[in-house]
Amino acid sequence: EAQVTQNPRYLITVTGKKLTVTCSQNMNHEYMSWYRQDPGLGLRQIYYSMNVEVTDKGDVPEGYKVSRKEKRNFPLILESPSPNQTSLYFCASSLTSGGSSGNTIYFGEGSWLTVV
Amino acid sequence: GENVEQHPSTLSVQEGDSAVIKCTYSDSASNYFPWYKQELGKGPQLIIDIRSNVGEKKDQRIAVTLNKTAKHFSLHITETQPEDSAVYFCAAYRGGSQGNLIFGKGTKLSVKP
Numbered sequence: 001e002a003q004v005t006q007n008p009r010y011l012i013t014v015t016g017k018k019l020t021v022t023c024s025q026n027m028n029h030e031y032m033s034w035y036r037q038d039p040g041l042g043l044r045q046i047y048y049s050m051n052v053e054v055t056d057k058g059d060v061p062e063g064y065k066v067s068r069k070e071k072r073n074f075p076l077i078l079e080s081p082s083p084n085q086t087s088l089y090f091c092a093s094s095l096t097s098g099g100s101s102g103n104t105i106y107f108g109e110g111s112w113l114t115v116v
Numbered sequence: 117g118e119n120v121e122q123h124p125s126t127l128s129v130q131e132g133d134s135a136v137i138k139c140t141y142s143d144s145a146s147n148y149f150p151w152y153k154q155e156l157g158k159g160p161q162l163i164i165d166i167r168s169n170v171g172e173k174k175d176q177r178i179a180v181t182l183n184k185t186a187k188h189f190s191l192h193i194t195e196t197q198p199e200d201s202a203v204y205f206c207a208a209y210r211g212g213s214q215g216n217l218i219f220g221k222g223t224k225l226s227v228k229p
Contacts, residue, residue, distance in 0.1 A: 099209025
């Protein structure tokens with residue numbers, strides 16, 4: 001079964017305590033990305049990766065880091081979380097970066113992060 | 117850059133009625149427009165998509181129309197059912213090296229039995 005798996009699903013943390021949200025896909029997809037979803041703002045892209053060792057900033061990258069050492073994994077790192085990073089985070093993957101009916105984007109189930 | 121506007125933000129219909137959600141985009145180069153459904157506690161899932169060389173696409177009770185000249189596209193759900201209740205997102209493919217989707221802000225659809 002095609003899956004994008006994120007962990008943890010729920011996390012409450014304190015300001016400044018480094019945390020990592022893991023993401024793994026089992027479809028051998030090249031393209032992976034992270035989004036955050038906030039009320040009234042929809043889904044906004046944080047970082048994306050075209051392939052292994054190729055990552056780049058999305059629309060709202062401040063305060064985040066990513067790495068892509070293996071094709072299947074794309075962790076999101078918050079080095080020093082702040083309350084404005086309280087949000088619902090989604091990892092997503094697709095075969096390539098192209099937009100077409102044959103290149104469906106699959107989303108994980110989401111990670112609720114609260115920074116106090 | 118590309119911008120996608122989505123209306124309405126909330127929509128309540130009676131079971132069996134139709135629901136229409138509208139989106140506009142700004143970049144005339146955008147050529148792929150998917151719609152996602154997000155159920156409570158889950159990630160968005162693709163329900164239908166359309167390319168810019170097609171004016172309309174149907175899949176059972178859902179359809180999407182695209183007016184490339186006016187740069188707007190719409191999702192139509194007929195004979196709505198309570199299980200259609202969810203948040204719906206439209207998106208436009210940005211293209212270029214970033215190659216990702218720009219999403220609308222979402223529409224919360226409630227179908228009342």
